[in-house]
Amino acid sequence: xxxxxxxxxxxxxxxxxxxxxxxxxxxxxxxxxxxxxxxxxxxxxxxxxxxxxxxxxxxxxxxxxxxxxxxxxxxxxxxxxxxxxxxxxxxxxxxxxxxxxxxxxxxxxxxxxxxxxxxxxxxxxxxxxxxxxxxxxxxxxxxxxxxxxxxxxxxxxxxxxxxxxxxxxxxxxxxxxxxxxxxxxxxxxxxxxxxxxxxxxxxxxxxxxxxxxxxxxxxxxxxxxxxxxxxxxxxxxxxxxxxxxxxxxxxxxxxxxxxxxxxxxxxxxxxxxxxxxxxxxxxxxxxxxxxxxxxxxxxxxxxxxxxxxxxxxxxxxxxxxxxxxxxxxxxxx
Ligand code: TYM
Numbered sequence: 001x002x003x004x005x006x007x008x009x010x011x012x013x014x015x016x017x018x019x020x021x022x023x024x025x026x027x028x029x030x031x032x033x034x035x036x037x038x039x040x041x042x043x044x045x046x047x048x049x050x051x052x053x054x055x056x057x058x059x060x061x062x063x064x065x066x067x068x069x070x071x072x073x074x075x076x077x078x079x080x081x082x083x084x085x086x087x088x089x090x091x092x093x094x095x096x097x098x099x100x101x102x103x104x105x106x107x108x109x110x111x112x113x114x115x116x117x118x119x120x121x122x123x124x125x126x127x128x129x130x131x132x133x134x135x136x137x138x139x140x141x142x143x144x145x146x147x148x149x150x151x152x153x154x155x156x157x158x159x160x161x162x163x164x165x166x167x168x169x170x171x172x173x174x175x176x177x178x179x180x181x182x183x184x185x186x187x188x189x190x191x192x193x194x195x196x197x198x199x200x201x202x203x204x205x206x207x208x209x210x211x212x213x214x215x216x217x218x219x220x221x222x223x224x225x226x227x228x229x230x231x232x233x234x235x236x237x238x239x240x241x242x243x244x245x246x247x248x249x250x251x252x253x254x255x256x257x258x259x260x261x262x263x264x265x266x267x268x269x270x271x272x273x274x275x276x277x278x279x280x281x282x283x284x285x286x287x288x289x290x291x292x293x294x295x296x297x298x299x300x301x302x303x304x305x306x307x308x309x310x311x312x313x314x315x316x317x318x319x320x321x322x323x324x325x326x327x328x329x330x331x332x333x
Contacts, residue, residue: 008037008180009143011044011084014061015051016200018068020207020281023288024185024252025149031073033147039079040141040313041069046084046091047134050127051119064292066302068209071291082309084137089317093136094129096324101132101162110154118201135159138177140317145180150187151197153179170327174320185252191223194241210289213282220246220278225270233265233273243270246277253280 010030012022030041043062062083069081084090106112106128116123126133134155138146139162146156156179163174188198190205198206207219225242235258237244247261250273256264265273295302326332 005036005038006144007040007141008033008145008147009040009042009138009141009177010147011042011047011137012065013044013047014058014065015048015053017061018065018209019198019200020209020249020285021149021188021198023072023209023285024188024249025151025182026147027069027072027074028185028252029147029180029182030079034075034078037145039074040143040316041074041079041081042087042137042309042313043083044134044137047130050124050130051115052122063299063302064210064296066306067292067295068288070295070305071288072209076305076309080309080312081305082313083306086306086310087313087317089140089314089321090133090136093140093317093321093324094133096328097132097135097139097162097166098129100166101129101135101158105158105161106131109158111151131155131158132162135162139163139174140320141313142175142316142320143177144175146177147180147182149185150181153181166324173323173327184248188249189241189245191219191245194224194245207281207285209285210292211285212289213286216282216285217275217278220274220281223274223277225274231269233262233268233270235262243273246270246273250277250280253277253284 008030010026012018012026018027030039033039043065045058045062048058066081066083069079070076074081109131112128112130115127119127135158138156138159146152146159148156156177160176163176167173167176190196190198190202191207192202192205196202200206200208205219205224207216211219223242223246225246226240228240233243233247234240235244235247247258250256250261251258265276322332
């Protein structure tokens with residue numbers, strides 16, 4: 001009998017255009033796994049409503065994100081690619097899990113604290129219960145691994161706690177998933193402030209996957225490096241966060257180790273490093289951008305993919321949801 005494949009699942013919010021942090025921290029690690037794993041990747045559009053969105057922009061970004069997933073190497077035949085809001089079981093399971101997640105646990109989530117501080121006029125219930133929707137996204141598919149950047153580790157840990165609590169009461173319903181965090185690129189920092197993570201909310205320090213090569217090299221040229229007098233390319237994240245971030249990005253794009261990079265730039269200043277990293281990133285992203293542009297011209301093709309993806313995802317998700325509903329005592333439909 002053929003051995004069952006292990007399952008991987010992850011998602012990204014289409015709350016802004018995809019950037020280098022999303023690529024190096026997450027998507028790049030998804031693409032290589034399709035043979036080995038059964039994979040589910042989705043556009044987490046429901047999560048984006050926790051902050052205000054412009055509807056037409058959200059629609060555009062969701063479709064662009066699908067085209068980018070494919071351009072980053074996710075073959076839609078091998079991977080199930082879908083839009084979260086097309087699979088209603090996510091919202092349904094989220095409600096049940098909300099009743100097994102404690103107020104105190106949700107209050108401790110750093111993403112909630114950060115976003116509540118950034119959006120003081122809109123601290124809504126969705127922002128607070130966001131991690132239970134994420135737990136539902138994950139647990140519906142019984143994955144073994146959830147490949148994410150290090151900022152999402154806390155949410156995956158909460159998912160594990162909630163799943164264990166549920167299993168403890170009702171028996172083995174959920175598989176307990178592991179976060180899968182890359183060694184290089186788990187946390188890419190902003191180019192304009194290397195003490196905060198690269199994010200779409202501060203576009204000056206953020207390299208988007210759709211940026212042109214000229215734009216990318218310009219952003220790296222202006223990257224903030226460190227105000228030491230040494231001007232020596234050396235990996236030391238505490239002392240030299242700016243230069244270290246550039247080394248991490250260069251290493252992730254070229255496969256060279258930190259030591260090899262230090263050696264390559266021996267006797268040269270930060271300017272040479274910035275130029276080289278900018279060029280390496282522009283080359284890494286070029287084919288992705290070009291293919292995304294091509295795919296976006298064929299809306300019919302993308303529509304077929306997200307429709308098929310939602311059907312496939314829904315079949316798996318429904319099995320888990322039926323089991324959960326039965327366990328908690330809901331009368332079968
Ligand atoms: P999101 O949309 O903020 O980010 C998507 C993925 O990109 C990673 N990432 C980064 N990695 C390295 N450096 C950075 N600067 C950087 N910025 C973002 C994130 O760690 C993430 O892997 N809650 C999730 C989306 C989500 C999800 C899920 C993920 C919803 N449901 C279920 C996994 C499973 C989020 O806001 O990620």
